Ligand SMILES: [Fe+2]
């Protein structure tokens with residue numbers, strides 16, 4: 076076991092690492108992983124404060140994870156609990172103090188809270204020791220709750236969370252609360268940009284972009300695993316990819332309302348203007364200030380290319396919209412990018428975007444039945460979509476369905 080000084084030094088480095096993460100979901104996942112590693116906890120959850128409630132937002136559980144086939148993820152649903160002294164997390168959020176409970180089944184007689192065993196019963200898990208602490212921002216406002224479950228010794232026996240761990244983990248919780256608040260702010264800004272696009276194009280809604288972003292990352296992870304891409308690499312990329320995927324249609328802001336909201340069928344000319352949303356979006360990120368700009372550039376530009384080469388805008392210069400020399404077709408247009416000529420970020424978002432469009436209600440159509448959507452995706456593997464990525468999509472189908480529920484239109 077590492078001593079406390081080493082742990083403290085570790086925490087400072089880990090704090091630096093999480094402060095670089097820009098996406099909320101990626102940040103919460105990493106925060107929970109680090110907090111569990113620091114305390115040797117088998118499981119844990121994070122709740123986020125939303126108005127006067129705590130939203131159960133993320134969870135990890137090694138014991139349950141080991142019961143799943145390799146590569147499969149834990150599926151859990153999102154729920155909210157009131158902030159009051161009746162639940163353990165609620166009590167921590169209202170009092171703002173750390174709660175170190177040796178055994179949730181032997182709570183002190185005068186405790187105002189009780190342990191909710193529903194999750195344990197459903198999942199056949201046995202919660203015993205629990206460390207619950209508030210995530211406080213620099214103004215000491217509570218923005219969430221971190222809950223660690225079943226500390227273990229080296230032989231995996233469940234033990235009580237140690238007193239020394241309390242102060243270390245509190246220190247880490249403060250660092251992650253700062254990072255979380257920044258990530259929430261970034262996401263809110265992006266959603267505000269989407270809101271502006273939504274005013275123009277009613278199909279680009281916040282739930283749609285949240286789903287597309289989350290699907291994209293799931294397909295990416297499953298695809299990268301098969302390709303043997305390292306976990307570190309995936310971890311690093313999925314942060315920026317998630318944010319970039321949210322902005323896939325941001326270029327529609329530059330397309331006229333007359334076309335975006337035309338009640339009639341689009342003419343060929345209209346369609347050509349509409350298709351410009353790809354490179355008009357890419358132009359916003361053409362001066363790469365960060366990895367995020369580069370990723371957003373690739374996503375916006377490539378998300379309508381097709382694996383078989385029949386997509387758009389093809390081999391163009393995004394700054395002029397003109398074909399790149401040597402890539403013109405007979406009619407002077409740009410040849411579509413084909414197969415791996417299309418950046419993989421574009422190939423991933425293409426699947427996520429079409430899957431979501433088909434499975435959602437739109438003004439002009441009802442949501443398709445799931446079977447029908449799956450058939451279409453399978454038939455289009457190798458035509459519209461990268462076949463390996465379609466495989467990765469179906470490998471992740473349980474998580475994908477769960478995302479649809481989490482970010483439903485209602
Ligand atoms: Fe698009």
Ligand SMILES: [Fe+2]
Nearest residue numbers: 279323324428
């Ligand atoms: Fe879209």
